[in-house]
Amino acid sequence: MRILFLQGHPSFFARDLGRALMARGHHVQRINFCVGDWLFWRGPECSFFRGSLTRWEVEVEALMRREAITHLVYFADRHPYHLAAQRAAQRLGVISVSHEFGYLRPDWILVEEGGQSAFSHFPDQLAVILAATTALPPPDMTRLYIHPFWQEALQEVAYNLGNFLLWPLHPRFVADRAHVPLLEYLAYLPRQWRGRRAAAPARALVAARLADDAPFFLLALQMQGDYQIRHNSRYRDMRDFVREVLGSFAKHAPGTARLVVKLHPMDNGLTNWARVVRTEAAAAGIGARVDFLDGGDLAALLGRAAGCVVVNSTVGLHALQAACPVKCMGIASFDIAGLTHQGPLDSFWSAPERPDCEGVAALVRLMAAAVHVRGEFFSPQGRAAAVNGFVRLLEAGLARPFGAFTPVPPRLKRAQAEGISTEPWD
Known part of the structure; x- marks a missing residue:
């Protein structure tokens, strides 16, 4: 293989992967x-x-042609540089x-x-x-594999602050981030303090919901800057998602049902979601529920939940494994007839479609074998395991030998119907 690496995760994972491939005789450029x-x-x-960025697509296509590149490897598929390179690669x-x-x-690792x-x-x-x-x-x-949080935070900060402070060395680079890194990092300080204060009330709330006979549904928030929100859903702002779900719950959920809105554990604190949820719930007339x-x-x-609503969070996959009904409001690989609720959101509250347990188990088996490798980005042991798995999967032909590859992504039509850009396939 002749492999071109673009941007990777802010860790040494891509470097280790590239060197492992070179050690096996493959040509690698980064x-x-x-x-x-x-x-x-x-x-x-x-x-x-x-x-x-406007010149990048032309230049990367020329490079791939000149170097006879066979594979393009990157982290984050919707990054603008990676998207342009995908268009060239497809040609x-x-x-x-x-x-x-x-x-x-x-x-x-996916x-x-x-x-x-x-x-x-x-x-699908x-x-x-x-x-x-x-x-x-x-x-x-x-x-x-377990790593200390400080290691993950240190590498993330080093990557982004290095770019922020030394931007004159790469003035034309376009960093595709929803928030300025320095502002986001400063916001995490009070967020961590609030998170620690919220731990005891959170345990009490969970205990109360588990002890109550009344049904409750779970709404899982995602991070505003997540590519899965920005490029795999019709929501430009998570507030719109909250407003839509609460409005539907107010009109169509049984009067005895409650809704638990769970904050993403890595939320940066730039939006006061507790206030947003209180305001929207009061406006919908369900503040007490x-x-x-x-x-x-x-x-x-x-x-214990009667159902779980997500945009496309992996919380939905965890819910399926717990036999909890799931309604996806965005595009998700696990949003499949027979597993998730296929009807409109309004019908979910009174008649949620339960997942087929055998089907969920099969989904997890195929995902694990065909589109995942065991390991992580941070700890040396986890990184080494993931590199070895990645190399094996790449050399074997990725998902194709497992029968888990559809030539044209099967969820594109739904994405297009929802107004989502489907480059490079559009």
């Missing part, structure tokens, strides 16, 4: 765009792109390979051709998934 890229991978196989027949935090996290969600080639028909998993064993979901939860035991909630 393009750095900014100081943060250089911090985590530098060497003779690396070069800098200092031109403008040349180069296989694009995206990696991300796994759907089955923690301890798993490896998919093209991208995730709307751009995933993973099958339960019969296909069941047929492909007859000989696959269930994956071991025991957590093996809506709880806001910062923390708490998610597994315990999913085991």
Whole structure:
């Protein structure tokens, strides 16, 4: 293989992966765009792109043609540089390979051709998934790799602050972030303090919901800057999602039902979601029936909830594994007839479709085998395991040998119907 690496996760994972591939005789090149890229991978196989984003697609296509590149590897499939490179790769027949935090996290890294969600080639028909998993064993979901949070935070800060402070070294680089890194990091300080204060009330709220006979539904918030919100849903702002779900719940949920709105554990605190939820619940006339939860035991909630509403969060996949009905409001690889609620949101509150347990088990088996590798980005042991798995999967042909590859991503039509850009497929 002749592999071109673009931007990776802010860790040494991409560097280790590239060097492992070189050790096995594959040709590897890496393009750095900014100081943060250089911090985590530098060497003779690396070069800098200092031109403008408008020139990037032409130049990367020329490079791939000149170097006879067979594979393009990147982290975050919707990043503007990666999207432009995908368009060029598609014209040349180069296989694009995206990696991300796994759907089955923690301890798993996602490896998919093209991208995730709307751009995933993973099958969307339960019969296909069941047929492909007859000989696959269930994956071991025991957590093996743990790293201290400070290590993750330090590498993330080093990457982004390096770019922020040394921007004159790459003035044309376009950082595709929803928030200015420095502002986001400063916001995390009071957010961490509030999170610690909220721990005890969160435990009490979870205990109260579990002890109450009244049914409750869970609404899982996602982070505003998440690519899955910005590029795999019709929501430009999570407030719109909250408003829509609360409005539907007010009109169509049984009068005895409650709604628990759970904050994302890594929320940056730039939006006061507790206030947003209180305001929207009061406007919908259901203030007394809506709880806001910062923390708490998610597994315990999913085991008891009458249903879970997500945009496309992996919380939905965890809910399916807990036999909890799920309604997806965005594009998700696990949003499949027979597993998730396929009717409108308004019908979910009174008649949620329950997941087929055999189908969920088959989905997890195929996802683990075909589009995941075991490991993580941070701890040396977890990184080494993930690198070895990535190399094996890449050399074997990714998801194709498992029967888990659909030539045209099967969720594109739905994305287009919802007004979502489907580059490079549109």
